[in-house]
Amino acid sequence: MFDGIQRRVASIWLPRLPSDRALRMRPIDGPFVLTVKQKNANRIYCLNAEAERQGLNRGMPYSDARAFCPDLQSRPAEPIGDERFLQVLRRWATRYCPWVGLEGADGLVLDITGAAHLFGGDGMMLSDMRLRLSKAGFSAQIGLADTRGAAWGLAHYGEGLAEPGEALQALGPLPITALRLEEKTVIALQRLGLRTISELEGTSRAPLTRRFGPELMMRLDQAIGRQPEQITPLADPPHYGVRLTLPDPIGLYDDVMAGTSRLLNSLCAKLNAREAGARILRLTLRRVDQEAQIVELRLARPLRDPQRILPLFERGVADVDAGFGIDQMRLEATQVFPLPARQISTVSSSRKDQLEDLISRIGTRIGLENIERVLPADSHIPERSFIATPAVNSEPVGSWRALRPRPLCLFPPEPIAGTEPNPPRQFRWRRMPLSTAQATGPERITPEWWLVNDNWRSGVRDYWRVETQQGRRLWLYYTPQNPGWFVQGEFA
Structure with a gap:
């Protein structure tokens, strides 16, 4: 009962x-x-x-x-x-x-x-x-x-x-x-x-x-x-969406941004109550002629701070065609992730936040998927020793661990004259005559037989670090099975 x-x-x-x-x-x-x-x-x-x-x-x-x-x-x-x-x-x-x-x-x-x-x-x-x-x-x-x-x-x-x-x-x-x-x-x-x-x-x-x-x-x-x-x-x-109905239509950039700020404060309060952060935000602006203008914002990391999110809307709002006026605004977080509260400490994380804000700001122009981060890979072959991944789906690595020094600039192998096992004393590279001042090596790298790599089918490579008298510090390798020299990288 x-x-x-x-x-x-x-x-x-x-x-x-x-x-x-x-x-x-x-x-x-x-x-x-x-x-x-x-x-x-x-x-x-x-x-x-x-x-x-x-x-x-x-x-x-x-x-x-x-x-x-x-x-x-x-x-x-x-x-x-x-x-x-x-x-x-x-x-x-x-x-x-x-x-x-x-x-x-x-x-x-x-x-x-x-x-x-x-x-x-x-x-x-x-x-x-x-x-x-x-x-x-x-x-x-x-x-x-x-x-x-x-x-x-x-x-x-x-x-x-x-x-x-x-x-x-x-x-x-x-x-x-x-x-x-x-x-x-x-x-x-x-x-x-x-x-x-x-x-x-x-x-x-x-x-x-x-x-x-x-x-x-x-x-x-x-x-x-x-x-x-x-x-x-x-x-x-939980539904993360807020709406603002306006008594009179608006069309000025400052008025739309002011309305967006009010919506952001309400939405971020909901996110904060559930310890969540938004990755994708959608601002829908309904005009008096019932047409809608949509501004979508993709963030590099989940956020719920309205002061950090609001400036990222500026570019999208500036391109909005208000027509005869906007009478309703709606802001919705279409992708939400957990964002637990963090313990405040004397160690500041503002540098990381600034980097992620920069990625978000650039992403609004060219797309977040076009911003990549280079991460180390478990391979001793130079071409396979790193991977490029979207920056929003990865975390930076503090330091790269390499048993041997690697050049900062790596490019496809470029042949130079020479057939002897020792580095040539005189050679031309990119139309520049160069003279070897000091050479360190060799470092032999063998192909990874369990992977298919056409560039390495010819056999092993002997790598040398060569400092030239002209100031160039190059990474050369020699192929014993088919005698020849190639330049593949340049040290800073």
Whole structure:
């Protein structure tokens, strides 16, 4: 009872949710199954009603199913997509009541206490649920009773409505599996001759409790209503969006920036309350002619500081065509990441913040994906000793560790005259005559045989650091298997 109102709970079971969802997107006539790979074999994950009439069932090997049903059609299952769609159905079900939770991977549970009269009573509400789900292409079984356990049992084994206070009468003829018991417990009870809930209710409780533990009687009491069972609704994900409706249209740059500042303060307050930071922000400016101007801002790192974010909007807002005026502004964080509070210390991190702000500012002009950072790679081959990655998805490395010095400037090998193993005393490089003053080496580097690299198929290389009398400090290498010299880098 709740404030004198009898509690009522509805359970919606969608026995073929995955296949119904797949057929809703791409309809198919005839038997149809979804398959999933288990233990190196494809098995049936879910199937439609036509496939069930052909004698197929879940968990059946797909090869056996094709033998039974040659015209069977199939697609790979998408369990993650099914989970997301169940969340969509949960939000849809809030049209009937605010308290909606998930019931396993294919069901919903609704606490409709005090809400059924809005739809004309319990029966009319259930009919409306069935009709809407059927029109959407979903087969559903619905049960309604005073308790969550009774509603679940009716949805799975009886599909019906239990009148207030008559949960036991409605559940009595149902099998004991309707009590949400483990399979081994059900088998043991059936061996004792207890097959229905009414037979279980009429048996002495003490011997059953000693043999099966307290869970058996707890499930029975929850279904009948002797023991309460709560329904915990899932909270909607936080929405990071704010809106500002203007009494008079605006069009000046300063006015739009002032409105953006107000929106940023409100949005960052929401982000701060949940210790989150925005990576992508979208500012939508609706004009009086119902057209919208969109300014999207991508940040190098999650932020929630309005003073640091606001200047980054300046370029985008300056390019906005206000037309006859803007009467509504909306700011939304479309990509949000956790941003825990940081401990304040004497060591300042302003230098890192300034670098990330610079990356964000440049990214608004050329795109964040075009700003790259060079990071070391685990390879002794010069061309493979580094990788270029987007700066927004990587962290800088404090120092590069190299066993031997490497040139700051590395370029494709450029041939020079010479065939002797020792560095040439006189050579021309890029039309410049150079003389060797000092040479250090050699450092032999062999190809990585486990990788395909056409430039290294000729064999080993002997690298030398050569200082010229003209001031150039070059990185040369010699190829013993095919005598020749090449310049590949220059030291600072």
